[in-house]
Amino acid sequence: MKSPPFGEEPFALQLSAVQKEFFLNAISDLRADLRDVSPEEREEAIRKRILDVQKDVVHQYHCLRSFRFVTLRMAEHDDFPRILRLSEQAALDSDTRPLFLDIGCCLGTDLRYLAYAGYPAQCLLGCDLRPEFIDIGYRLYGDRDFCKIRFFSGDILQLESPASTDSNNDHSPLKDVNNLSQLCARVKYIYAGSLFHLFDEGVQESIASRMASLVDARKETGQAVIFGRQLGRAQEGPHTDNSPRYIHSPASWERMWRRVLGEDANVEVVATLRPLEDPSLYWSVWIA
Numbered sequence: 001m002k003s004p005p006f007g008e009e010p011f012a013l014q015l016s017a018v019q020k021e022f023f024l025n026a027i028s029d030l031r032a033d034l035r036d037v038s039p040e041e042r043e044e045a046i047r048k049r050i051l052d053v054q055k056d057v058v059h060q061y062h063c064l065r066s067f068r069f070v071t072l073r074m075a076e077h078d079d080f081p082r083i084l085r086l087s088e089q090a091a092l093d094s095d096t097r098p099l100f101l102d103i104g105c106c107l108g109t110d111l112r113y114l115a116y117a118g119y120p121a122q123c124l125l126g127c128d129l130r131p132e133f134i135d136i137g138y139r140l141y142g143d144r145d146f147c148k149i150r151f152f153s154g155d156i157l158q159l160e161s162p163a164s165t166d167s168n169n170d171h172s173p174l175k176d177v178n179n180l181s182q183l184c185a186r187v188k189y190i191y192a193g194s195l196f197h198l199f200d201e202g203v204q205e206s207i208a209s210r211m212a213s214l215v216d217a218r219k220e221t222g223q224a225v226i227f228g229r230q231l232g233r234a235q236e237g238p239h240t241d242n243s244p245r246y247i248h249s250p251a252s253w254e255r256m257w258r259r260v261l262g263e264d265a266n267v268e269v270v271a272t273l274r275p276l277e278d279p280s281l282y283w284s285v286w287i288a
Contacts, residue, residue: 014067019072026112030142050067070109077228097123098123098222101125101127101183102191103192104192112141115148124149126149160181183214187216193229195228197230199246205259211226212226227283229281231247233281250281253271267286
């Protein structure tokens with residue numbers, strides 16, 4: 001079904017108390033100005049910033065029209081607290097946090113919230129196919145000049161699979177990373193929200209294989225995980241919009257990852273269907 005013209009959908013911006021507090025802290029150029037004003041004035045200023053930025057979005061995806069770019073979907077994942085605990089333990093063991101990569105990071109809200117929750121920003125990376133999304137994120141949060149999260153544009157389908165030996169030996173400083181090939185076998189935690197369901201079944205498997213090549217699977221550095229969420233179904237099959245997109249069920253999602261990683265691999269695949277307005281598949285692939 002064709003979407004209504006931009007600006008004519010019945011979407012409304014709704015912010016939870018958690019979101020309001022996060023945005024008050026995260027939108028740097030508003031933070032100082034809003035500390036001594038009423039809660040109503042704070043919310044109005046935050047809403048105005050979000051609405052102003054949304055009007056300038058170049059690629060009008062449904063997730064941007066419906067304000068999903070300001071939701072905290074990563075934090076809603078069941079494994080979010082577990083990953084924070086594991087990263088804290090790793091820091092105790094090695095004096096540094098493992099690398100965390102968000103593929104398809106959009107405006108970078110999830111990563112900024114992760115930093116707000118305590119994950120060191122200098123260990124976070126965000127990659128999106130569209131560099132304008134990253135630029136709009138800087139505008140929304142007003143932190144272009146000092147944000148420590150490393151954002152860069154890239155296409156995971158351009159990453160060789162399996163990754164080349166030369167890529168695996170790349171230890172570029174994070175500030176110099178501008179290509180996913182520089183992260184092969186270096187990332188402990190990978191998040192992919194609302195990404196896989198944009199593609200057909202074969203491309204999804206190719207993406208999964210390339211993601212796996214980025215994982216630091218060394219046992220001495222602890223468990224690794226690839227996790228995320230997307231549209232899901234009880235019975236897998238093509239999307240009902242007549243596009244080539246493929247929608248997985250929990251069972252087919254596990255089968256795909258076991259094909260990618262090998263039936264004998266020491267992995268745990270967890271996939272749960274949540275009956276939301278658009279049924280969502282929340283999933284994680286834990287690699288020992």
